[in-house]
Amino acid sequence: MQKHFKVMQDGRKLSIQKISNLPLHHYGVYIDYHLVASFHNGQQFYLDVSWLEPGEHHLMVVGYRLGAVDPMPIAEQYSLQVAGARDLSDIERNFRAGDILVASDNLNENITGYVGHSAIVVDDEYLIESPGGYPAIRKDTIQQYLDKHPVHAQFRPISKEMGLQAVKYAEQYLEDYKQNIKEGKNKPTFSFMAIQELENPWEYIYCSKLVWLSYAKGANYKFKNDFLWFSPEDLYKNLLDNQDFKTIYRHSDVKFKINS
Template sequence: MSQHFKVTKNSDWIKIKRISNFAFHSCAVYLDHRLVATYYEGDSFHLQINYPVHHIVVVGHLFQYGHVIPIAEQFFVQTHSRARNFKSGDILVASDNVNESLTGYIGHSAIVVSDDQLIESPGGDPAIRKASIQQFLEKHPRHAQFRPKSAKLGKAAAQYAEEYLQEYKARVEKGEKKPVFSYTLSQSLEDPWEYIYCSKLVWLSYYKGADYKLENDYLWFSPEDLYTNLKDNKDFKKIYEHENVDFVVNT
């Protein structure tokens, strides 16, 4: 069944984006069974909220042969009894992608280096960057958060990620753009300076920074490998997992 809308919820706003090819005349938004807005133009729109929301329904109105045909989709918002927090060394791994055609096949991951910052290899240039945790949560709602049971282990991995980023920036300033973002299968997982990708960065941070090796099954260490490794790992605990985290293939 085709999906027509994508809904992203933050603490104080909801973003609704039309992702189908249907040319809806208008879209109505219901929050917890109450009509709160109707939109007539644009493919995406934001709605400010200042109260908890649990159930979202988006209804697109399509004109066909002189009739209005409503097409509705509903979304359930997961609520939590306690606020989440983030610590150095936490690992975020998502099964969804900004490019939705890759969701379930590639995914994304990053390592937390402070209570509101992470280091990631997002694809393209720069190959490595520091960014807010919030932007990761907004781009990748279908994610899990894992924390090493040893705070010392997590801090060592985060420290390596910080130093790795600084060395990368120094090389770029000298005109040497290494490593390059790539999933090429011929690369060495232990070599940090030829190629890099998101889950390899996490692997390197723990392997080189904390002397902790996350096991790999095939040629590249994918976000799926990272998730599978961590979910039953005695050295890590799961802090959070979205109910729809799902990897389609074992990579």
């Protein structure tokens, strides 16, 4: 049987090349029977599949001959394998100011999947977080976060400027907090209390609220909140399939058990 397409996979990127002489003008790419991309004309196309869950997926490439006497499309099917990234050594990691890390696991395994943890990356080595207890806000290494929370996802703002603005706020917020401590004012304090104003930075703080404040007050970008407190689960849902953010990494076991 004549082949019309050549599909090559390089990690989590697909290359689709037309190799037949048929005059195809329009192409549709289906993954697990859902249309995920369409292309017009051309001989070669590329598709990012990093958003797919690890495992085997059904891939179908369809070519259409517009205006042809025989309008029947040409379709070819393939098996697509997406590897899981359970070990950080599986993939090359890089970090940029404004990246957001969201984990569904916790050091206390009893609350894994129920609470989680998040932080905002400030450069290629450090992040700012509100991990609980005292100090309420701190700057620490990205590596310690990865070691403590291997089951996490990393999201990057499409706008580099927006990420830098969020980081600028987070860094100034940290400095203001340190100054408060020097002056004997322990504000804000860490708390998950639901009855607190999300936009008030000086009464209480927690991990995902810190990220929310950084983007809302620093970059004028507000994540949606469905209940009283803005949880890591809320942040994760906001970032998935968000046209303003790109998924850089997602552990296959990231999962929140409740809608908080």
